[in-house]
Amino acid sequence: MAIRLSKKRRVWLLLCVASLTLMLLAATRWMRGTSGPQLHPSALTLHSRNAGAPIAWVRGQNQHTGYLRHVHEVLSFLGYTVVNYTDAEGLTQPWDLLWSHAYPFKELRPLMLRLQPHQRVNHFPGSGFISNKVTLAESELKSVPHAFRIPKDREKLLNYAKLNPAKLFVQKSNNHRGIAVKPLSELDLSAEGSFVQEFVHNPLLIDGHKFDIGLYVVLTSVRPLRVYIYWGDVLFRFCPEKYHPFDPAVKDKYVVGDDYMPTWKVSSLIPYYTLQGFGMKQSFDAWLRDQDKDPELVWKGVRDAISEVFYAKEDAIIGAVLNYKRRHNFFEMMRFDLIVDADLHVYLMEANMSPNLSSAHFKQNKLLYRQVVKHVLGVATLPVNELMAAARLRSEHLTKTDPSVAVNLELSEDQQMNAAFKDVSVFPEHCATNCAGDAKGSSDSKGSDCDDVSCQLCQRCVSSELLQELLRAHGEHQRRGMTRRLLPPPITPPSAAHTPANISHINPDNTLITEWFRGKCLLDDTFCS
Known part of the structure; x- marks a missing residue:
């Protein structure tokens, strides 16, 4: 027998179905989380979804267009809770990683000045x-084609062109991406903020x-x-x-x-x-x-x-x-x-x-961009499980040094699971013979031999600050994935590690890290490159 409903009840039923449909759509979008460009403006509703997970704040205008989609996808895949704070929210809400499309050191300067030790930002001051x-072009580097700042270097350009009549030139600026090859007579040699660069013909x-x-x-x-x-x-x-x-x-x-x-x-x-x-x-x-x-x-x-x-x-x-x-x-x-x-x-x-990472124009570039983001984050940041463990230590106030650990190895037991001094120690024969102090092999005090650069990587001489730097370098090497070390320079072939590198042109900090990689290369050839 058919059920007959009044007009009022039919309207009421239709409204209920429509409301339920909207609720299901909202729930579906919520469950998709941050795998696409649609994100909640605040992370407050997301924390309950992945309790304890580190928080990645992806900062950029017009994210609904999807130009940061692959960044969102990779961060979610790695286990981050991804949020899209406003700048005001970012000043007060918790976060562990900031991926900002724009250079953040002006708009977020107060925040950048009080970063916590565990927070990471995807830009470097001064980059x-x-x-x-313009700055790069006028650096007078061997690999950068000759460039002349306009109008300051106008006369230099004219003299260079006179000596090299076959050369072609282009005019560029920071605010204009387009370039065009023109005769020197057609270039605007009075345009402030521009530069003229030699064209590779x-x-x-x-x-x-x-x-x-x-x-x-x-x-x-x-x-x-x-x-x-x-x-x-x-x-x-x-x-x-x-x-x-x-x-x-x-x-x-x-x-x-x-x-x-x-x-x-x-x-x-x-x-x-x-x-x-x-x-x-x-x-x-x-x-x-x-x-x-x-x-x-x-x-x-x-x-x-x-x-x-x-x-x-x-x-x-x-x-x-x-x-x-x-x-x-x-x-x-x-x-x-x-x-x-x-x-x-x-x-x-x-x-x-902040190079383009959107595959909207060329779908085939999707894999490249996703792998780039994944492996850059891999070498530059700690894995999510280590970030979660570190957060637990901070919350439980368990960062004090175990008294059983040597004074110059200020590492907790949990930190030593990742790497301890033995994992970053180098040049064993040299350290034992030439850097052991007065009581060979047993001295805990630093002596005059620690002033020698060749001893500063040895256990008795290494400073706490240098130890932390070596541990960071060791961690980056272990997490490097498809990245390869560019600086300090790779050691090829590995047998070259037996000869000290030419370090006369680099500063003391770079000298120590270069020598450390050479020492590790002698013990483990994966550190050679």
Whole structure:
């Protein structure tokens, strides 16, 4: 028998169904959490979902567009509770990791000045000395094409052009991404804030197309300097139009823009990338070997170019970091863009802070971006389980040193599970013979031999601050994943570790960490590179 409902009851029933549907949609979105760009503005409702998990604050405008989607996905995968605080909330709410798309040291300066030891921020004070186009271009580095600040260097430019009449130039600025090759007479040599740079006119071409190479690099420390490069793959971007016949009016021949031609559309790379499943770097290497050229010449040039920048800008970054309580709160991931000429010389064009990590335009780049974020976080931050353990120690006030631990090894028992002094000790024969003090092998006091640099890594001489630095370096090495150490320089071949490196050009902090890696290389060849 059919049930008949009055009109009022039918309307009431429809409203109930609609309300239930909206509740189910809201619950579904809540359960999806932060795997997409839709996030709660505050983490307060999320804490109960993953109690005790470290909190990652992803900061950026217009996140609904999805340009930080892969950052959200990776952080959630790693076990973070991901939140989208407002700046005001971030000043008062708890968080462990800040991933800010914008440079945070102006808008969030009060917060940056009082960071807690466990908090990490994905930018380094002073990193603009590298990513600023004008500052980098006028650094007079071997790998950076000659550049002239306008209008200050106008006369220098004119004299250089007179001595090199075949050279071509482009004019750039920090506020304008586009470039165009023009005759010197057509350049605006009075434009404040711009610079004129020599144009690399003989690029290496693949199927007639010019390209650039983007490498993801992470700075984890200054004083001492530690830099890693993501080596799982490299971003190749090709100009849409063939370079020859060259026409400066057709920018698609020589400018890599947002609508670049991707690797999977380059005919000579398809057999490797598309048909065999190799990455962009491996496909390029295979193609270059097929041209009877050695790809290692390119990658050595790449490593040398990026290393040169960090050495040149280290003091400036240190000066900026000194304004903050702790230098270990910070790390920085940049993408360095380089080009290669026909003779395999490498030129550094720019370094990008907060580089694009969105695969909305090229879906095939999704894996690259996700792996970059995962492995950068791996080397630069502690794993989630260790962050949770450290949080428990803080809350339980269990950070006091165990009295049974030697005075110069100020590590709790829990810390020593990750690494103790024995795991960072180096040069055993040298330390036992030359740095043992008056009572050989048994002295606990520091003597005059500890003034010798060669003894400062030995147990009797090592300072608590240096020990913590060595433990951080050891942890980064253990977590490096697909990143590889760029600085201190790798030791190749491992047998080279028997000879002290040339350290005359680096500061004392870098000297000690370089020697430490050499000592570890002698004991464990995985530390050689």
